[in-house]
Amino acid sequence: MEERGGNGPSVGFWKDKWCGDSPLSVSFPTLFALAIDKEAWVEDIWDPLAEGGRG
Incomplete structure (x- = not known):
């Protein structure tokens, strides 16, 4: 994960592991x-507030 701006770490949609054991790519x-x-x-x-999201 990379640091992005001043908002703390951000997660790459395709290249980081955020949904399961492998990156989505x-x-x-x-x-x-x-x-x-x-x-x-x-x-x-x-x-996360859209249909199917958690929020």
């Missing part, structure tokens, strides 16, 4: 290949 290589932003952060993509 490893678990879903075909989907990762189609992703436009391979450097995206979880906080930028996943809305």
Whole structure:
């Protein structure tokens, strides 16, 4: 995980282990290949208040 801005550590959506035992890029290589932003952060993509999220 990297330090991003002054808000503490951020988690890479595709490249960090945040959902399971492997990064999503490893678990879903075909989907990762189609992703436009391979450097995206979880906080930028996943809305915990949206349907299916926890928040």
